[in-house]
Amino acid sequence: MNIQFRDRPEPASTDVAKTSDIKTSHIKTSHIKTAIADCDIHPARATKTELYPYLAKRWHEHLETYDKRPYHGMMEGPPYPKAQPNASRRDAYPPEGGPQGSSLSFMQQQHLDPNNVVLGVLNPLATGQGIRNHDLAAAICSAINDWQIEKWTSKDKRLKGSIVVANEDGAAAAAEIRTRAGDKNFVQVLLLSRNVEPLGQRRYWPIYEAAEEAGLPVGIHAFGFGGNPITASGWPSFYIEEMVGHAQCQQTVLASLVLEGVFERHPTLKMIMIEAGFGWAPSLSWRLDKTFKRLRSEVPHLKRPPSEYIREHIWWTTQPMEDPERRDHLFQLIDWIGWDRLLFATDYPHWDYDDPSRVLPAGASDANRDAFYLGNARKLYGIV
Amino acid sequence: MVRHVIAPVDELPPGTRKFLTIDERPIAIFNIKGEFFGLLNRCPHQGAALCEGPLIGLAQSSDPGAIEYTRAGEIIRCPWHGWEFDIRTGQSYCDPKRFRAKAYPVNVEPGAALVKGPYVAETIKVAVESDYVVVEL
Numbered sequence: 001m002n003i004q005f006r007d008r009p010e011p012a013s014t015d016v017a018k019t020s021d022i023k024t025s026h027i028k029t030s031h032i033k034t035a036i037a038d039c040d041i042h043p044a045r046a047t048k049t050e051l052y053p054y055l056a057k058r059w060h061e062h063l064e065t066y067d068k069r070p071y072h073g074m075m076e077g078p079p080y081p082k083a084q085p086n087a088s089r090r091d092a093y094p095p096e097g098g099p100q101g102s103s104l105s106f107m108q109q110q111h112l113d114p115n116n117v118v119l120g121v122l123n124p125l126a127t128g129q130g131i132r133n134h135d136l137a138a139a140i141c142s143a144i145n146d147w148q149i150e151k152w153t154s155k156d157k158r159l160k161g162s163i164v165v166a167n168e169d170g171a172a173a174a175a176e177i178r179t180r181a182g183d184k185n186f187v188q189v190l191l192l193s194r195n196v197e198p199l200g201q202r203r204y205w206p207i208y209e210a211a212e213e214a215g216l217p218v219g220i221h222a223f224g225f226g227g228n229p230i231t232a233s234g235w236p237s238f239y240i241e242e243m244v245g246h247a248q249c250q251q252t253v254l255a256s257l258v259l260e261g262v263f264e265r266h267p268t269l270k271m272i273m274i275e276a277g278f279g280w281a282p283s284l285s286w287r288l289d290k291t292f293k294r295l296r297s298e299v300p301h302l303k304r305p306p307s308e309y310i311r312e313h314i315w316w317t318t319q320p321m322e323d324p325e326r327r328d329h330l331f332q333l334i335d336w337i338g339w340d341r342l343l344f345a346t347d348y349p350h351w352d353y354d355d356p357s358r359v360l361p362a363g364a365s366d367a368n369r370d371a372f373y374l375g376n377a378r379k380l381y382g383i384v
Numbered sequence: 385m386v387r388h389v390i391a392p393v394d395e396l397p398p399g400t401r402k403f404l405t406i407d408e409r410p411i412a413i414f415n416i417k418g419e420f421f422g423l424l425n426r427c428p429h430q431g432a433a434l435c436e437g438p439l440i441g442l443a444q445s446s447d448p449g450a451i452e453y454t455r456a457g458e459i460i461r462c463p464w465h466g467w468e469f470d471i472r473t474g475q476s477y478c479d480p481k482r483f484r485a486k487a488y489p490v491n492v493e494p495g496a497a498l499v500k501g502p503y504v505a506e507t508i509k510v511a512v513e514s515d516y517v518v519v520e521l
Binding site for chain 2: 083084089090091351352353354355357358
């Protein structure tokens with residue numbers, strides 16, 4: 001018999017209000033032997049001023065005097081509270097302090113090492129995107145890009161950054177992409193799904209032009225700060241409606257990209273739908289194709305049925321994984337989308353994290369499993 | 385079933401929980417208002433350290449518009465995905481047909497009874513005059 005007590009802080013009380021004080025165990029509860037890619041990792045800043053070394057002095061004073069004016073009102077960050085602190089796992093607080101996702105060494109210890117992550121794509125969400133002052137938006141985005149190199153990608157070669165850009169200012173965004181083009185610290189351009197207008201519209205075209213020129217895919221991650229209601233029918237009452245609404249928002253984004261002809265203009269552009277599900281892909285495609293047959297003359301710039309652009313240009317991250325009761329339904333979905341189009345992602349350290357050892361049910365072939373966990377990401381991002 | 389002596393009762397006052405590993409199984413023992421409970425510290429959903437989550441109550445509705453909040457502090461909420469489990473039985477309130485957390489019986493036993501055995505207590509020195517928390521698994 002063997003009983004071992006672990007040395008760790010214990011919660012002081014059952015009082016619900018104090019439970020956020022519970023410290024982490026740092027224990028990884030599952031281990032995966034095969035190497036994986038994680039195509040959605042969220043790095044955070046340990047302190048509010050962590051970006052200052054990468055921002056001109058004038059912006060320090062500006063931020064302290066005026067702060068940021070987001071499109072969606074007098075709020076910093078997403079408008080709906082997140083159910084877990086910082087929308088993150090309660091066991092992911094770094095031992096040295098700071099919010100979840102703010103420590104490279106703890107990320108290595110808790111996630112990258114035990115899960116055998118050989119390629120991790122960083123998707124910073126709290127950037128300059130969605131700030132009404134476009135000069136400030138561009139400055140913060142550029143600072144975030146420098147910060148990704150300095151704090152993360154130069155310190156751990158498994159990690160790759162995303163070029164974040166001032167999404168509402170096409171010229172500034174394109175300039176930032178051209179500045180970073182060829183820098184192997186970055187593997188994609190990152191946008192969010194909620195913007196001032198649907199992402200296919202022409203104010204965003206300079207972003208796609210610069211990304212295609214740089215040979216970089218464009219990832220579109222759920223959330224964003226466009227100022228519009230977060231569902232197509234208005235502001236909902238519950239956080240759960242925001243969570244399931246990402247799929248709906250992403251559908252409007254994808255329809256806009258296809259129907260505005262973005263993929264006709266940029267035939268080599270690749271895009272990734274991040275954290276918005278993929279179960280809706282067949283239904284949206286069928287509906288688009290059916291309606292296209294009736295309304296083709298409205299969008300004569302399209303030369304092919306909409307579904308063909310989607311199949312050719314779109315990749316999908318897996319988290320939060322579709323979870324039907326019958327696994328054959330999941331496999332039917334993936335068969336439609338293509339086993340070569342899914343990119344495994346955990347969303348670490350966020351609370352709806354998918355554990356790599358639990359996500360894909362038994363029944364996938366070895367080749368499909370390898371593609372799902374690593375091969376597709378390596379190919380798309382050009383990482384050998 | 386093997387009974388393991390975990391700790392003297394006064395090392396686990398009400399409102400605390402203790403994490404331990406028994407035969408490579410991660411276990412947590414809770415003292416909730418003087419009652420003791422044991423759970424496997426692994427969420428049956430995706431494997432998180434379930435017992436590090438907050439202890440909450442149970443909000444339920446018998447009729448639209450009526451919400452009853454009961455069982456305060458007896459429901460454990462997973463630190464990852466927020467799934468709720470009954471600390472007394474391990475029952476899931478999110479997907480009870482497919483998932484159940486593993487619950488272990490925990491009792492308080494007098495030292496005088498423990499020294500007679502059969503208990504496993506090599507890491508704890510048992511004194512006749514004290515009471516001890518004992519888990520069965």
